[in-house]
């Protein structure tokens with residue numbers, strides 16, 4: 562019966578550590594891109610009504626580029642507006658999407674990153 566040689570074992574541990582370091586590096590990069598995560602959430606949840614380019618009007622939603630976090634949160638979680646905000650439209654067609662509570666920061670980071678035109 563053959564037992565594992567210590568040398569092979571050490572190499573395996575080193576390889577595993579190397580993979581972990583690469584994974585951690587990749588994770589770190591991913592974590593830093595709140596804007597990219599926000600873009601994906603926007604494309605998946607908002608572009609039925611808003612334009613894929615947030616600076617332009619969508620099929621029924623107005624341009625939302627440059628929206629502040631308070632506005633994004635009030636709209637997405639409650640379909641409301643922050644106190645004192647003058648809405649771009651007087652309609653009430655948008656539905657709240659409270660299941661996106663964990664993505665408000667990312668959505669706001671993305672929308673703030675697109676300059677309004």
Ligand code: HEC
Pocket residue numbers: 602603606607608609610611621622623624625628632633636637647648649650651652653654655656658661668
């Ligand atoms: C069902 C269609 C629909 C969906 C889905 C939708 N919206 Fe809207 N949104 C609208 C409409 C229409 C308005 C204009 C006000 C109204 O009618 O409710 C609006 C208004 C807004 C406003 C306020 C614009 C302003 O300055 O007055 C923001 C911000 C916004 N939407 C963000 C989002 C985000 C972010 C998502 C995705 C998480 C989203 N909306 C999903 C239809 C939609």
